[in-house]
Amino acid sequence: MSNTGFSTFACLFFACCFCYSIARPTKLNQEASNDRPVIGILTQMISDTAMKPFGKTYIPSSYVKYIESGGSRVMPIGLTLTTADYESIFRKINGLVFIGGAVDLEKSDYARVAKIFYRLALKANDNGDFFPIWGTCMGMQLLTVLVAGKSLLEKTTADNVALHLNLTSEANSSKMFEGFPQKLMSALTEEPLTGNFHHYGLSVKNFQENEPLRSFFSLLSTNVAENQVHFVSTIEGRKYPFYGVQWHPEVNRFQWDRKLNFPHSAHAVQLSSLLAQFFVNEGRRSLHQFDNLEEEASSLIYNDTPEYAGNFTGYEQIYFF
Numbered sequence: 001m002s003n004t005g006f007s008t009f010a011c012l013f014f015a016c017c018f019c020y021s022i023a024r025p026t027k028l029n030q031e032a033s034n035d036r037p038v039i040g041i042l043t044q045m046i047s048d049t050a051m052k053p054f055g056k057t058y059i060p061s062s063y064v065k066y067i068e069s070g071g072s073r074v075m076p077i078g079l080t081l082t083t084a085d086y087e088s089i090f091r092k093i094n095g096l097v098f099i100g101g102a103v104d105l106e107k108s109d110y111a112r113v114a115k116i117f118y119r120l121a122l123k124a125n126d127n128g129d130f131f132p133i134w135g136t137c138m139g140m141q142l143l144t145v146l147v148a149g150k151s152l153l154e155k156t157t158a159d160n161v162a163l164h165l166n167l168t169s170e171a172n173s174s175k176m177f178e179g180f181p182q183k184l185m186s187a188l189t190e191e192p193l194t195g196n197f198h199h200y201g202l203s204v205k206n207f208q209e210n211e212p213l214r215s216f217f218s219l220l221s222t223n224v225a226e227n228q229v230h231f232v233s234t235i236e237g238r239k240y241p242f243y244g245v246q247w248h249p250e251v252n253r254f255q256w257d258r259k260l261n262f263p264h265s266a267h268a269v270q271l272s273s274l275l276a277q278f279f280v281n282e283g284r285r286s287l288h289q290f291d292n293l294e295e296e297a298s299s300l301i302y303n304d305t306p307e308y309a310g311n312f313t314g315y316e317q318i319y320f321f
Ligand SMILES: *[C@@H]1O[C@H](CO)[C@@H](O)[C@H](O)[C@H]1NC(C)=O
Pocket: 166, 167, 168, 169, 222, 223, 224, 230
């Protein structure tokens, strides 16, 4: 394949939550806690012809519900603003999500804006200003391109298949899975709880051979693609609160297309819920805020109405911009 970093067409979904408070609570040991978080979701460029009549960019509602279900509000972020605008938005939001899609991860508007936020987040965290980022599917791939400074993606097709995770020895001591009950950790390795919709990904080999990636991220799980390539399926920053999943936790609760293998079992729902809750809890540690309540209100996704899309996409509802 070309090294342009194309992700998978259906690397589309993401979002999750549910608050099954079992076992240890997610760690929240900062003095201050922001109980009115706003998480930004970067809108995705439309490439699907069926979606083109509706706008230039979109966010599937499943990602929005996923974040909302963790106890956060959502701000959609467009791709055509200036760097100064993004710097201003960064000072107001408490975390950021890179969703799935199918765009060039080095040259697209999406990649340009993601890079601006990524650099701001690195600097903020370095200065003690906690700021988490979550990437799903192509969003995870994007994080690896940003950290490595280039695309190391290759063909790792696992499309429309639900898989169990091959957890690494680092998974047990990870932040992402810290609050998980042992029973769910076992289920993760035995039951097909993770929906995969991708053609490209990062091989375990490329991950391990790239020093910047290996030192930046802990590898929490791997899976095997159709072509037998072992690919990276879950990662988290060792130092920075940046998280990536090649699979789609949001579909487990918020997508229902019968042609697609979305895991909907009780464990699948619990997994989706706990991860959304985990990420929003990370967002609570950010004290960024809007300048005033009017500005906040007008920035939230509540100003937008999703369209019914169940009859022409794999999503039930989509926000178009
Ligand atoms: C699981 O991952 C280990 C490395 O962590 C690897 O050696 C093994 O082959 C993998 N097994 C499967 C079934 O993916």
